[in-house]
Amino acid sequence: MKAPPLILGLESSCDDTAAALLRGREVLASVVMGQNTLHAAFGGVVPEIAARAHAERLDLCVEQALEQSGCALRDVDAIAVTSGPGLIGGVLSGVMLAKGMAAGLGIPMIGVNHLAGHALTPRLTDDLAYPYLMLLVSGGHCQFLIARGPQDFTRLGGTIDDAPGEAFDKTARILGLPQPGGPSVEAEAKSGDEKRFRLPRPLLDRPGCDMSFSGLKTAILRQRDALIADQGGLTRQDRADLCAGFQAAVRDVLKEKTRRAIALYLQETPAQPMLAVAGGVAANQALRAGLEEVCDATGLGFTAPPLALCTDNAAMIAYAGSELFAQGITHGPELSARPRWPLDQTAAPLVGSGKKGAKA
Ligand code: KG4
Numbered sequence: 001m002k003a004p005p006l007i008l009g010l011e012s013s014c015d016d017t018a019a020a021l022l023r024g025r026e027v028l029a030s031v032v033m034g035q036n037t038l039h040a041a042f043g044g045v046v047p048e049i050a051a052r053a054h055a056e057r058l059d060l061c062v063e064q065a066l067e068q069s070g071c072a073l074r075d076v077d078a079i080a081v082t083s084g085p086g087l088i089g090g091v092l093s094g095v096m097l098a099k100g101m102a103a104g105l106g107i108p109m110i111g112v113n114h115l116a117g118h119a120l121t122p123r124l125t126d127d128l129a130y131p132y133l134m135l136l137v138s139g140g141h142c143q144f145l146i147a148r149g150p151q152d153f154t155r156l157g158g159t160i161d162d163a164p165g166e167a168f169d170k171t172a173r174i175l176g177l178p179q180p181g182g183p184s185v186e187a188e189a190k191s192g193d194e195k196r197f198r199l200p201r202p203l204l205d206r207p208g209c210d211m212s213f214s215g216l217k218t219a220i221l222r223q224r225d226a227l228i229a230d231q232g233g234l235t236r237q238d239r240a241d242l243c244a245g246f247q248a249a250v251r252d253v254l255k256e257k258t259r260r261a262i263a264l265y266l267q268e269t270p271a272q273p274m275l276a277v278a279g280g281v282a283a284n285q286a287l288r289a290g291l292e293e294v295c296d297a298t299g300l301g302f303t304a305p306p307l308a309l310c311t312d313n314a315a316m317i318a319y320a321g322s323e324l325f326a327q328g329i330t331h332g333p334e335l336s337a338r339p340r341w342p343l344d345q346t347a348a349p350l351v352g353s354g355k356k357g358a359k360a
């Protein structure tokens, strides 16, 4: 039997520069260079700094990936590159490198949607069968999707403002906890009382699967200021209780919206109904437990890819590229970099989403 093609994946759409080598479902190498230190002083990702760093580091990532995998450049059968959505300078860096390499090596190139990379990861790790339900939940993304094929997604809903990871990060900042906020808020919440503060459950009163998280962090800010006005500062317990209350509110919103997304998904009577969750926030044990509970109650299987493949990486881009390649889809030198590229072209755009850069 012929070996599956060797695919080189490139990712540079936000603040991680990454290259990976993949054969079939085997990740031979996955190199990710983060840029946290470059942007730390600015309180967010600076697009120009990100683009310059990608341009400087992409070839280094490719060299490291080749070295780790033991493959030579001439062994590569095709190059898969993130061609959107994301910060345009970064996406361009990857696309230009891919074009140059594909032309130089005389091999095909495949433009990949970054969000499709995330959404197809459970097929790379768990060989999930289509159609499955996907919850993408990170610092930049939050949406429910039904995945039917590498280019066939239905978006059931998403956040209309902040992504949950962003809300965790802002909550940590408000409470003086270290970044990234997700792990620090989760750690504090363990010793907190989630019922002490009454926090909102945004958009639960409205039908559908859209979500909103920006009001929650404002509610935390108000509670913090009220405590400071009352008692001159926050005790360790106040902080823990606020974190527990915040996390419980996110959990309750995600659980209820997941229940609704599952009801819509089950109308398609999938043979093996599954919910997959991906993105940095999927690391949160309390949120995961909540989602697993909903799956148990509704007869769905639950899976979450390992964290290294949940957060931004190039193995997922190589994998998504391999599915397209298997369908005969490749792109020529006219491939363009797209700042916006919704997975579901028919869904109405979500107002105000994607503060880390236009996402979907
Ligand atoms: O997927 P990711 O690495 O990057 C993108 O946003 O694209 O996700 C990072 C986000 C951050 O906002 C971080 O605070 C959040 O995931 N996060 C968590 C946890 N670990 C990371 N949020 C909640 N609980 C966690 N344990």
Ligand code: ZN
Pocket: 114, 118, 138, 140, 311, 312
């Ligand atoms: Zn991402």
